[in-house]
Amino acid sequence: MANPNLQLHDDGRLRHFLSVEGLSKQILTDILDTAESFTSVTDRSIKKVPILRGKTVANLFFEASTRTRATFELAAQRLSADILSLDIKTSSAVKGESLLDTLHNLEAMQIDMFVIRHQDSGSAHFFASHVHPGVSVLNAGDGQHAHPTQAMLDMFTIRRHKQQFEGLSVAIVGDIKHSRVARSQIHALNILNTGQVRVIAPPTLLPEHCETLGVQVYHDFDEGIRDVDVVIMLRLQKERMTGALLPSEKEYFRQYGLTAERIKLAKPDAIIMHPGPANRGIEIESSVMDGKQSVILQQVTFGIAVRMAVMSMIASQPGLDG
Amino acid sequence: MKIRIKNGRVIDPASATDRVTDVFIDxxxxxxxxSVPDGxxxxxxxxxxxxxxxxxxxxxxxxxxxxxxxxxxxxxxxxNAAARNGITSLCIPPDSKPITDNSAIVEQIHHSNQKAGNRCHIYTIGALTKKLQGEILSNMGTLKQAGCIALSNAQRPFLNNLVQRRAMEYAAGQGxxxxxxxxxxxxxxxGCAHEGPLATRRGLPPIPEAAETAALAKDIELVAQTGARTHFGQISCARSVDMIRQAKKDGLPVSADASMHQLFLTDFxxxxxxxxxxxxxxxRSEQDKHALRAGLADGTxxxxxxxHQPHDADAKLKPFPSAEPGISSLDVFLPLLFKLVEEGVLPLAEAIAKVTQHPARIFGLPAGQIAPGELADLIIVDDQQSYSCRSEEFLSAGKNNAFEGxxxxxxxxHSIIAGKPID
Known part of the structure; x- marks a missing residue:
């Protein structure tokens, strides 16, 4: 079964990228530094480097995705990999093929790297513990567990604007309970020694024992946002309205929506982030989303460089520079 | 066949026996x-x-x-797995396919057991409601006549508290x-994991304690209301132990069991x-595990x-939330019981009583004691072995072992069932 170091080779290099949890500050910093070097590639007129030439990357999405899937595809292309994108809704999985059979059939096509999104928490670990040696798994979101490349592109965005994590106050606002993004962000921020990580949400949108993740819990937005350097808004999924988790969208926006008025309580130079897709008028006011403190579109751009970084580190050979 | 079991340390909690002696089977x-019977x-x-x-x-x-x-x-x-692991009587819940809600299924089960050589006594627990749908009472009297020793709705819900009340009342009327x-x-x-720090960290859909305790509180109230003799199965929470302890103190006709794995494993x-x-x-949590152990020790x-829930390999070869629940535990049951004794949770005789005398008494089974005139179900156990638990050595068809290594x-x-040695 899965072991704690499933995502590392014996020499400490990255073998899979399944969760931020369990990785060292050094590895996270390496990812950010490597991503930094790739931003220049994405700015060039010929946006390709040959790092993954001859390698095949398969995008395996069991759940809908726009940004993550597109940026993984672009990242693989810019590293010169061949890329196969599978929409599972039209594949044999719906005909009853088991997950493992799907995986092994694709492995038989000599895939080197799988980028997988699946609705079950732990599915990335599951795939990683069943692929052949030499095949890698990148977690593009598993259930409510982890979305590590999203967290790393968020860290990249924060570092670009704030230079360092020490002494920063970061508030994550919204549906923490069901969010794999929040879990990965919290681990990443803590591993990178962020001064203070706050979560702001009503109790129904917080997991039990949330504080054990290493966060300060606020139910009052105005109190929680005070003097923070970074505000990360989370998407509120529409189906949360039907499970008796919240009274109404209107009430949610009033209590937990980010408005121009509220952002004044944060530091004047605070940045506003959102992993997308955002619901304008539900968790975030349109003017704030498009305002000068918003770095939401930069996050998408940086996502390509960060995913290139993770893929290149996984593809690197021992003893050679990744 | 006449069998003499010589010089064993005979432990029979029901008669407070613990001495080296012989047992004679006829x-x-x-x-x-x-002493040897005449002739x-x-x-x-x-x-x-x-x-x-x-x-x-x-x-x-x-x-x-x-x-x-x-x-x-x-x-x-x-x-076969049960008998060779020292378990000579099995009670099986009604949630088979088809459901044990009529006498034909009961007969079919006993027929299969006979065809398999009666290596173990099987007792069926019948369905409280038809198809376990929680709406219409099953033919409880017929099920009793067919041989069911208890009635249950397994893990299926009742339509509402009224149906549950009526089902309990009717069952009580049938004794x-x-x-x-x-x-x-x-x-x-x-949910698929205890609502605790681990489920939170791993993003696993959580199961709160109240999923058990809120139901148990209602169930205990219905026992008080109906007077139905009720056994609570597979209790997992510390608060449940407290509630059952109180119910017993209040004189309600309740009993309870815990699953062996809950006494050793936690959510972590x-x-x-x-x-x-x-x-x-x-x-559940470490604290729940300790409370279950304490509840065993004080008799709650x-x-x-x-x-025991044997599975095929595919059932577990899935991401956690999609895998099928259950542990194959016949092969670890007795070794773990002795571990409880080793760890000081229970004295040996009391530990044995929890899996012989007490269940036989509560479920009314002709089993669980070594005394003249009783059914000759007994086992001979070597407790000086030393080995590592391996699923490939399991006798059960289910290799889903939670105690590997x-x-x-x-x-x-040796296992002897109704006087017959099982090989």
């Missing part, structure tokens, strides 16, 4: 313990020197997967024991999404069951 029954000439002698002679164990919650799920296991495979696994379906939701054992440890009710929890010290050398 046909299906025990004819004497101690007894043994056709077979078993030397039990240095070994323990115990009543055959009684498991009150064991799934054999037949009828319905014979790709996982069968009555033949599981009665039948009601078995309840307290579960609030809405609070269970799609599922870290890294180990599907072998996916069970319902879920593995009367019995330990295996909650654990060090065990106990093996069953």
């Amino acid at each position: 046909l299906q029954l025990i004819s004497a313990v101690g 007894f000439v043994a056709e077979k002698e078993i030397d039990a020197s240095g070994k323990l002679v115990l009543p055959g164990l009684v498991d009150i919650q064991c799934r054999v997967r037949e009828p319905g799920l014979t790709h996982k296991a069968s009555i033949a495979s599981e009665t 039948m024991l009601v078995v309840i696994q307290p579960m609030d379906q809405a609070l269970y939701g799609n 054992d599922i870290d890294n999404f180990d599907t072998r440890k996916l069970v319902i009710p879920p593995l 929890i009367d019995c330990i069951c295996s909650d 654990w060090d065990f010290s106990t093996r069953v050398e």
Whole structure:
């Protein structure tokens, strides 16, 4: 079964990228530094480097995705990999093929790297513990567990604007309970020694024992946002309205929506982030989303460089520079 | 056949026996313990020197997967595994396919057991409601006549409290024991792990304590209302132990069991999404585990069951939330019981009583003691072994082992069922 170091080779290099949890500050910093070097590639007129030439990357999405899937595809292309994108809704999985059979059939096509999104928490670990040696798994979101490349592109965005994590106050606002993004962000921020990580949400949108993740819990937005350097808004999924988790969208926006008025309580130079897709008028006011403190579109751009970084580190050979 | 079991340490909690002596078996029954009965000439002698002679164990919650799920296991495979692991009586819950809600299914189960050689006594727990749908009462009197020893709605909900009340009342009128696994379906939701720090960290859909305790509080109130003799199965929470302790203090006719795995494993054992440890009710916290152990020690929890659930390999080869719950535990039941003794949770005789005398008494089974005139179900156990638990050595068809690599010290050398040695 899965072991704690499933995502590392014996020499400490990255073998899979399944969760931020369990990785060292050094590895996270390496990812950010490597991503930094790739931003220049994405700015060039010929946006390709040959790092993954001859390698095949398969995008395996069991759940809908726009940004993550597109940026993984672009990242693989810019590293010169061949890329196969599978929409599972039209594949044999719906005909009853088991997950493992799907995986092994694709492995038989000599895939080197799988980028997988699946609705079950732990599915990335599951795939990683069943692929052949030499095949890698990148977690593009598993259930409510982890979305590590999203967290790393968020860290990249924060570092670009704030230079360092020490002494920063970061508030994550919204549906923490069901969010794999929040879990990965919290681990990443803590591993990178962020001064203070706050979560702001009503109790129904917080997991039990949330504080054990290493966060300060606020139910009052105005109190929680005070003097923070970074505000990360989370998407509120529409189906949360039907499970008796919240009274109404209107009430949610009033209590937990980010408005121009509220952002004044944060530091004047605070940045506003959102992993997308955002619901304008539900968790975030349109003017704030498009305002000068918003770095939401930069996050998408940086996502390509960060995913290139993770893929290149996984593809690197021992003893050679990744 | 006349059998003499010589020089074993005979431990029989029911008669407070614990001494080195001989046991004499004549046909299906025990004819004497101690001195040779007049005219007894043994056709077979078993030397039990240095070994323990115990009543055959009684498991009150064991799934054999037949009828319905014979790709996982069968009555033949599981009665063999049970018998050779020292379990001589099995109670099987009604949630087979088809459901045990009519006498034909009961007969079919007993017929299969007979065809498999009656390696183990099987007792069926009948459905409280038709198809376990929680709406219409089953033909309880007919089920009783067919041989059901108790009635239960397994892990399925009742339509409402009124149906549950009526079902309990009717069962009581038939003199039948009601078995309840307290579960609030809405609070269970799609959960797959105890609502604690681990589920939070791993993003696993959580199952709160209240999914058990809120249901149990209601169930206890219905016992008070109806007077139905009720057994609570597979209790997992500390607060449940408190509630049952209080109910007993209040004089209510209740009893309870805990699953063996809940006495050893906690939610942190599922870290890294180990599907072998996916069970319902879920593995709870360290504190819950200790409370269950304390409840056993003070008598609040009367019995330990295996909650055996054998699976085919594919059932567990899935991401954690999609895998099928259950542990294959017949092969670890007795070794773990002795571990409880080793760890000081219970004295040996009391531990044995939890899996022999008490379940036999509560479920009204002709089993669980070594005394003249009793059914000769007994086992000879070597408790000086030393081996590592390996699923490939399991006798059960289910290799879904949650205790892989654990060090065990106990093996069953002989099992005798109704006077017949099982090889």
